[in-house]
Structures are given as C-alpha cells and as structure tokens.
C-alpha cells in the first residue's frame with residue numbers, strides 16, 4: 111500500500127495549476143446517461159474517483175473515450191444495463207448520482223444503497239423521496255433501490271435539508287421529466303451551477319441554479335454538448351491553507367476565486383495575504399497564524415470539505431480556536447491523528463477546541479478519509495522531522511498529482527511503499 115513520506119519545515123514557493131473539480135466532474139459524467147448523443151468534458155481531473163465513475167458508466171453501456179490532456183467523450187447512445195452494483199457504490203458514494211439519470215432515460219434503475227461511510231451516516235432518503243414525488247415507484251429490496259417510472263412528472267419538491275448530490279440527482283431526472291419541477295431549499299454549491307450550465311448546453315431548461323429555488327422545465331430529449339469542468343475549489347483551498355501554514359508565496363493558476371469567499375476570509379483572518387484576479391490567486395504568509403473560529407455550513411458558508419485543512423492551521427496558531435462541524439456527524443477523525451503530531455485538540459460532540467502549539471512533530475499517521483488526508487499532508491509539511499501518512503488511497507480519490515504539485519513548490523514529499 112502506498113504511503114506519503116514528508117520531510118517538514120519548508121516554505122512553499124512557486125506556481126501551481128489547479129485541476130478540474132472532482133465534485134463537478136462526477137455529476138457531469140453522469141449527465142451523459144441522459145442523452146443519446148456524446149457529451150465531451152474537458153479539464154477532467156486525473157483522480158481515482160473519476161476512474162471509478164467512468165468504469166461504472168462503462169458497465170452501463172456508456173462508451174468512454176478518454177484522451178490525454180484531460181478530455182473525455184461519453185457516448186450514452188445505448189444504455190444496456192441501468193444498474194449500479196454494490197461493489198462500485200460502496201467504494202464511492204457519489205455513484206448514487208446515476209440513479210436520477212438512469213431512471214429518467216431508461217424508465218428503470220437498480221442502484222445499490224451506499225451504506226455508511228467514515229464521516230457519517232449519509233443517507234440518500236431525500237434522493238428517493240424526490241424521485242417518488244416525481245411519480246417513480248421505488249422499492250428498497252436487499253440493499254438495492256429499485257426505481258421505475260414510464261416517464262417522470264414534474265413536481266414541487268421541498269428538500270428537508272440542503273443536499274448537494276440530492277439536488278444534482280433530482281435536477282438531472284427533472285431535465286427529462288414531463289412538465290415543470292421546482293426544487294426548493296436546493297443546494298447552492300458552484301458544482302450545482304456547473305451541472306446546470308452543462309445540462310442547458312445539452313438542451314435542458316434549468317433556471318435558478320446558485321439560488322435555493324431551481325426550476326427545471328422537462329424536455330423530451332437532450333443532445334450532445336462540450337463542457338469545461340470548473341476548477342476544484344477544495345483543491346484550491348487546500349493549497350491556500352498549506353501555504354498559509356508553511357509560509358512562503360504561491361500563485362494558483364486556473365482557479366475560481368469567487369467560489370472560495372468564505373475560505374479566503376478565514377485565511378485572511380489567520381494572517382495570510384491573498385490577492386485574487388480573474389483566474390489566479392496569490393497567497394503569501396509568514397510566522398505563526400492567528401487562531402480562527404469557524405463553523406461549517408452549506409454554500410456560500412464555510413465548506414465542510416475544508417474543515418480538516420483549516421484545523422491543521424489552527425493547530426499551530428498563536429491562541430485557541432473553536433471549530434464547529436454542522437454537516438457530518440463524525441468528521442473529526444483527523445483530530446485524533448493530528449494529536450499524534452503534538453496538536454492539542456479537545457473534541458466535544460460537533461465542536462473541536464484547538465489550542466495552538468508552536469510546532470508539530472513528525473510521526474506516523476493514518477489517513478481516514480479524503481479531506482482528513484489533506485489535513486495530515488499540511489501537518490506533515492509544517493512538522494519537525496518526518497511524517498509518514500498511511501492509507502493515502504483516500505488522497506488519490508480526490509487530489510490530482512498532489513505530491514508532484516507540492517514537490518514543484520519546494521516541499522519534500524515522496525510516495526513510498528510501506529508494509
């Protein structure tokens with residue numbers, strides 16, 4: 111199994127290109143199921159989760175032509191097998207995003223329930239409830255969602271809570287439904303907007319993405335399109351946080367500064383200098399950061415996917431910070447690993463109190479989920495001595511070439527095989 115060996119204590123300097131967004135690429139690839147004509151996506155990130163999803167779509171009959179340079183053409187002319195097996199869904203919860211498109215296009219779908227995951231229960235009841243409101247007959251048998259609908263009907267759906275993939279699933283299903291669908295309390299995440307732009311390029315009629323009311327007027331069929339995947343705001347935020355922690359000066363190219371307002375505000379509060387232009391961000395920092403309190407919440411508030419990385423910054427801050435996680439019930443596992451590096455963190459329910467220490471010390475730690483891994487990488491970059499991070503397959507799910515990108519910025523990061 112691969113591990114990451116980091117020799118800490120070097121400031122980051124230089125330029126790095128941000129990849130396409132994982133959380134946009136996954137729903138966008140699923141949108142190919144909605145059309146009998148090819149969908150070409152550019153700026154595709156090179157990630158394990160993307161490979162998993164493309165494999166899943168191929169099993170369904172989508173023809174995949176992936177070329178070097180981040181392009182993929184997905185041809186959904188013949189969907190032969192509208193199923194998503196447990197073996198696939200258990201490795202990547204976002205596979206649930208095929209449910210809406212399969213049902214809308216094929217009239218039936220059989221998709222495994224995802225089950226639990228490390229960061230919390232993460233049910234998919236709202237995906238199911240929304241499709242049922244659109245007229246689908248849904249049963250859950252032997253761990254599988256079995257859904258049928260000759261043609262989905264538009265409906266007014268008030269989502270009980272804000273769900274990103276739930277909004278995306280229903281938006282895709284509604285694109286081919288009969289009549290108007292109104293999604294209220296919809297997720298406002300930029301990835302939802304990116305999907306809406308692509309669906310509209312395919313001939314859908316989606317309005318209001320980016321607000322909490324999205325309306326979708328169903329059309330009989332969608333056509334092919336070419337779409338460029340938006341930049342990854344979480345990768346961007348991770349590099350910003352890493353530089354704020356190590357010190358130095360880094361320019362991020364191909365980024366979307368507007369999608370990161372809440373994160374940038376907090377990093378400035380911590381003492382980092384951040385300059386934004388249309389598609390670049392330059393961050394510089396020196397000395398110990400100031401402690402920052404924050405609370406995760408749906409977009410545009412502070413993203414849960416950046417909580418772990420900012421916690422690492424607070425670990426070496428000059429004072430005490432309070433972090434509240436409101437999205438997932440078990441998303442502090444990195445705190446236990448950070449403690450192994452000398453961090454002083456107390457957990458109580460969904461709150462973490464972090465007392466900053468002057469420096470962390472390198473140690474062997476274990477990645478527990480995707481963003482937890484990123485927080486440990488940042489911790490390794492600032493710790494004294496060597497840090498060995500095990501189970502970095504979590505990192506490979508969502509970070510494109512992270513050791514190469516960090517290496518180009520002057521970090522000493524190596525992938526090693528460990529027992």
Ligand code: UD1
Pocket residue numbers: 132133136203204230231232233234235236237238271272273274275276301413414415437438439
């Ligand atoms: C997406 C992101 C993930 C991010 C999360 C929150 C993708 C592929 N993944 O995950 O990186 O951390 O948003 O920003 O885009 N919930 C229910 N019932 C449902 C659906 C969700 O109770 O049917 C709950 C979840 O357990 C969680 C909350 O709603 O507590 C938000 O989850 P959701 O937005 O759905 O997360 P994902 O879409 O899975």
